[in-house]
Amino acid sequence: MATAEVATHHDDTRHHDEGFVKKYLWSTDHKIICFQYMITGIAMALIGGFFAYAFRMQLAFPGMEVPLWGVVTPGDYNALVTNHGTIMIFWVAMPVLIAAFGNYLIPLMIGCDDMVFPKINRLSYQIFLLSALVLISSFFVEGGAFAGAWTAYPPLSSTAEYSLTPLGSSIWLIAVALEFIAFLLGGINFITTAMNSRAPGMKLYDVPVIVWFIVIASLLFMASVGPLVAGAIMLLFDQNLGTGFFDPTRGGDPVLWQHLFWFFGHPEVYVVLLPAIGISAEIITVFARKKLFAYRTVLNTAIATGVLSFTVWAHHQFVSGIDPRMAHVFTISTLLISVPIAEMVFVYIATLYGGSITLNTPMLWALAFIGEFLIGGVTGIFLGASGSDIYFHDTYFVLAHFHYTFFPIAIIGTFAGITYWWPKMTGKMMNDTLGKIHFWGTIIPFNFIFIPLFVLGLAGQHRRIYNYENFPDLALDWMFDLRIMATVALLVMIAFQVVFFVNVFVSLRNGKKAGNNPWKANTLEWVAPSPPGHGNFEELPTVYRGPYEYSHPDREEDYWPQNEPA
Amino acid sequence: MIEYFLEQGSTYAASLDGVVNLIGVLVGFWFMASLGAFLFLIFRFRKKPNQKAQYVTGYEKHEARWVHWPHHLILVCDIFIVIGAVQVWVDIKQTLPEEPEAERVRIISQQWAWTFVHAGPDGKLDTADDIPMIDELHVEVNKPYIYELSSLDVLHDFSVPIFRLKQDSIPGRVITGWFEPTITGEYDIQCAEICGIGHGLMPGRIYIESSQKHAAWQAQQAPIALAATAQ
Ligand code: HEM
Numbered sequence A: 001m002a003t004a005e006v007a008t009h010h011d012d013t014r015h016h017d018e019g020f021v022k023k024y025l026w027s028t029d030h031k032i033i034c035f036q037y038m039i040t041g042i043a044m045a046l047i048g049g050f051f052a053y054a055f056r057m058q059l060a061f062p063g064m065e066v067p068l069w070g071v072v073t074p075g076d077y078n079a080l081v082t083n084h085g086t087i088m089i090f091w092v093a094m095p096v097l098i099a100a101f102g103n104y105l106i107p108l109m110i111g112c113d114d115m116v117f118p119k120i121n122r123l124s125y126q127i128f129l130l131s132a133l134v135l136i137s138s139f140f141v142e143g144g145a146f147a148g149a150w151t152a153y154p155p156l157s158s159t160a161e162y163s164l165t166p167l168g169s170s171i172w173l174i175a176v177a178l179e180f181i182a183f184l185l186g187g188i189n190f191i192t193t194a195m196n197s198r199a200p201g202m203k204l205y206d207v208p209v210i211v212w213f214i215v216i217a218s219l220l221f222m223a224s225v226g227p228l229v230a231g232a233i234m235l236l237f238d239q240n241l242g243t244g245f246f247d248p249t250r251g252g253d254p255v256l257w258q259h260l261f262w263f264f265g266h267p268e269v270y271v272v273l274l275p276a277i278g279i280s281a282e283i284i285t286v287f288a289r290k291k292l293f294a295y296r297t298v299l300n301t302a303i304a305t306g307v308l309s310f311t312v313w314a315h316h317q318f319v320s321g322i323d324p325r326m327a328h329v330f331t332i333s334t335l336l337i338s339v340p341i342a343e344m345v346f347v348y349i350a351t352l353y354g355g356s357i358t359l360n361t362p363m364l365w366a367l368a369f370i371g372e373f374l375i376g377g378v379t380g381i382f383l384g385a386s387g388s389d390i391y392f393h394d395t396y397f398v399l400a401h402f403h404y405t406f407f408p409i410a411i412i413g414t415f416a417g418i419t420y421w422w423p424k425m426t427g428k429m430m431n432d433t434l435g436k437i438h439f440w441g442t443i444i445p446f447n448f449i450f451i452p453l454f455v456l457g458l459a460g461q462h463r464r465i466y467n468y469e470n471f472p473d474l475a476l477d478w479m480f481d482l483r484i485m486a487t488v489a490l491l492v493m494i495a496f497q498v499v500f501f502v503n504v505f506v507s508l509r510n511g512k513k514a515g516n517n518p519w520k521a522n523t524l525e526w527v528a529p530s531p532p533g534h535g536n537f538e539e540l541p542t543v544y545r546g547p548y549e550y551s552h553p554d555r556e557e558d559y560w561p562q563n564e565p566a
Numbered sequence B: 001m002i003e004y005f006l007e008q009g010s011t012y013a014a015s016l017d018g019v020v021n022l023i024g025v026l027v028g029f030w031f032m033a034s035l036g037a038f039l040f041l042i043f044r045f046r047k048k049p050n051q052k053a054q055y056v057t058g059y060e061k062h063e064a065r066w067v068h069w070p071h072h073l074i075l076v077c078d079i080f081i082v083i084g085a086v087q088v089w090v091d092i093k094q095t096l097p098e099e100p101e102a103e104r105v106r107i108i109s110q111q112w113a114w115t116f117v118h119a120g121p122d123g124k125l126d127t128a129d130d131i132p133m134i135d136e137l138h139v140e141v142n143k144p145y146i147y148e149l150s151s152l153d154v155l156h157d158f159s160v161p162i163f164r165l166k167q168d169s170i171p172g173r174v175i176t177g178w179f180e181p182t183i184t185g186e187y188d189i190q191c192a193e194i195c196g197i198g199h200g201l202m203p204g205r206i207y208i209e210s211s212q213k214h215a216a217w218q219a220q221q222a223p224i225a226l227a228a229t230a231q
């Protein structure tokens, strides 16, 4: 009993006056760890975004001296694309959506004072930070950063004389492995905390969807990452010890890596999708003043999608040399996933029915998530069907498709979450007008970046090619016009991000006081003070009902907090 | 949709475009329907003063059917898509043409060039009149070809957009496949799998020629090839 106490509830860093280091850098408080993940993730997003800027400039204006970078050589181009993809997925989407929101929301929404293992939580962030530094260091070693694409297919990734990045490849792999360790540690906390520390009275079906989704996502991550870690160790051996797991001249097989990678890689999409779509659920119910349509159906669709996501990995390998008969199995399983995912989207749409909708900034982001994700979802069918994927594989159509899923997840979902929970996190309101300017300044250019890329993909433009002037069929004038359009739209979008940072700054200095529950929401985090202090709640709440009791006919008020006795 | 941007240059291009169009129509319908419902509901149920939202659980039968019916219909659409996709797939990836009519061509990929070994006038590979060419593939229109694809180093991918054909090459394996050109002209071959620094500099060209022109090209190359092997 005594040890459990020390480990879980009375970590003494929390109850004394602390210096800056103890408070912000060495804290075990789940909220501080959220901010650490969030800030690191946003910093990495700026780096990943800067890479996108550099290679989009090259694509629109080949050979140009790109401001802040210089001429993008073919080697630079591959390194930029590789690290853009790696960073955006592993160092932006994962830390911000799973780790930051998971850390902040789980204890507050289930009504407890911290994670079950606060020190493991702190360690998880520290390993994550280390992994980010290791990755960045690869840009400064001999041969430069890894340039074999974020999928790291061997033998290109395994053999130094092919990749020409002898050190960069290994550093990249070590960074990714460290990052996985960080998220495994984080996930342990999320699952145990959500299952064991729920406030008195909170049954499993009273847990908000976002918490469920982060738990399901953590389980998916844990179940899928094993094979990839094994693969990473094998690849590291191939790189440095001269083994040949993936090298056919030494008895290995490069396709093996692809199976291991995608067995992880496909579920990974749902790992980051679930928290984002969960954020959307919380926001849409609050600003439509509606009960979530068929709560249990939503959970079932998430579980079904998660389970099915383990059966589809080889749809990434239709044309990469697997036995052609296998394609039929993976076409069927892939198309089956469209059913629960579509159902989930329908549930969100149905939730709006009969609502009383306020279109403020968080709601706009949450709705835009659904709208844009819809495009990502439907275009995936072209790639999941074996026959049509023969054409689309590795074209810009794929690229546009997955950015229509990842951008809503990583960027729209994050802004939705930040703008919605900002009053809780800081105690201040954000400016709604600035918020809306930032919203439209992001969403409109976003579509102008990626719709042209769908068109280029249909016209046969392949990915990861630094200069289309080398391909006569792809060097037509209208194609350059579309590339310029996409690049200009990116510059516009980058410019509008300034508005967000201005809003953050203005709100922190002069924002209106938020109070505990400015949105009149039901879930438990709004019971705590804004911002919540150590230990979160002044008095741990007791739960009497589910999280989405808005506009209940028996009540005058249109909301009914989970902790309010009947 | 694809044929709007690119000619159909092989016997199977039209059927692949057909599946793409089928999917386009089906997902286009679902996309428009969902987006329509979504935008309609957002505008219809904007907040009005003194009006409370309705309390809908989503568990009543008449409510749930709004979500359940569409998902059954989607399952039906999926079945059509699977059937279409499987047909095209079997045709392109699993059925090779009969041999004497079909000519073999060897495709060797490496960092960062294509070597195409043409059979030469006798129509057979591994004979003295074989014609190896770098980055240029010469074929005859309306004639089936069986390719033998291999790689000397890393993964590459033999992609001919006008044929709607794509296939990775893998070191250590020889992958066979086929195509039959239906139009003449000169088009891109792209390497569609990242293969190192020169990946963007690995453009091949395919020359699809009428039988006379193809014969003339062979006649012109054959002495060179023979001379090369004689040495
Ligand atoms: C902010 C605007 C963004 C732009 C303009 C952008 C643009 C691009 C482009 C043009 C490529 C392909 C380059 C090529 O293949 O030649 C690319 C690759 C990629 N992007 Fe983005 N991207 C953006 C944001 C994101 C986000 C938010 C994510 C994920 C969370 C993401 C994930 C990826 C991945 C995984 C790749 C593939 C990398 C590879 O092939 O190794 N991107 N991006």
Ligand SMILES: [Cu+2]
Pocket (backbone or CB within 6 Å): A265, A266, A312, A313, A315, A316
């Ligand atoms: Cu996938």
Ligand SMILES: [Cu+2]
Pocket (backbone or CB within 6 Å): B109, B110, B112, B155, B156, B157, B191, B192, B193, B194, B195, B199, B202
């Ligand atoms: Cu290549």
